[in-house]
Amino acid sequence: MSSSKDETKNKRKNAFSRRGFLQGIGAGTGVLSTGILAEQEAQAAPAAVSGPDAVSITLDINGKSVKATVEPRTTLLDTLRNQLDITGAKRVCDRGTCGACTVIVDKKVMYACTILAVAAQGKKIETIEGLAPEGKMHPVSQAFWDNDAQQCGYCTPGFVMAAKGFLDRNPNPTYEQVKKGLGGNLCRCGTYVGVRKAVLQAAKTMGGKNA
Ligand code: FES
Ligand code: FES
Numbered sequence: 001m002s003s004s005k006d007e008t009k010n011k012r013k014n015a016f017s018r019r020g021f022l023q024g025i026g027a028g029t030g031v032l033s034t035g036i037l038a039e040q041e042a043q044a045a046p047a048a049v050s051g052p053d054a055v056s057i058t059l060d061i062n063g064k065s066v067k068a069t070v071e072p073r074t075t076l077l078d079t080l081r082n083q084l085d086i087t088g089a090k091r092v093c094d095r096g097t098c099g100a101c102t103v104i105v106d107k108k109v110m111y112a113c114t115i116l117a118v119a120a121q122g123k124k125i126e127t128i129e130g131l132a133p134e135g136k137m138h139p140v141s142q143a144f145w146d147n148d149a150q151q152c153g154y155c156t157p158g159f160v161m162a163a164k165g166f167l168d169r170n171p172n173p174t175y176e177q178v179k180k181g182l183g184g185n186l187c188r189c190g191t192y193v194g195v196r197k198a199v200l201q202a203a204k205t206m207g208g209k210n211a
Helices: 004-014 018-029 035-043 077-083 139-146 156-169 175-181 192-207
Strands: 055-061 064-070 101-107 107-113 124-126
Touching: 004 018, 004 064, 018 107, 035 077, 055 077, 064 101, 077 101, 101 156, 107 156, 139 156, 156 192
Parallel strands: 055 124
Antiparallel strands: 055 064, 101 107, 101 124
16 A cells, blocks of 8 residues: 555656646647747746646636636646637647647737646636627627638637737738748638738738737
8 A cells, every 4th residue: 555655756746737748749749849839838837736636726718717627637728618618719739730729828829728727827818709799800800701811610710819919919010920920820721811911901900009
């Protein structure tokens, strides 16, 4: 029979930290650490060890405080979709390569599939559901509509959030800056020209201001 000291040791061994998780993503997938993922890795501070049992967490999502109970290994994406029924962010690659799960965390564009829910506590999380009041279109969403920027519902929410986060930081971008700025999001059917036009239109509509 193992002593309680051994049990604690084992639990610590099995527990997860955000930094370890992000490093695991990079190593496990062979993903190059560039763009959104590189920014996330740079910010990943060592997190307090918790788990492996489920823990209660509180998240700030679109200005509302919400509670969930998750295993520490659960990603923010799975928590949003499976526990909180906030399904705008999509689960496509689930390994930080496609951008379908893009959300904004503390004003930075991030992949929700590469953030642990426990590590997202205390941060302001924005999802596409909070972009505009119900029944209204945010200028970025309107611009995607106007420019026929996407075809499917999988990549579009991620692109819209990436565009919103990008414009918040670059209110008057050039075409080339838009191209680079949205480089972390993939569309398998190649609607990139429409997307870039949409972002430029939104920048104009928003008049160089954040919205
Ligand atoms: S589902 Fe997160 S980057 Fe693809
Ligand atoms: S429109 Fe969604 S993958 Fe191309």
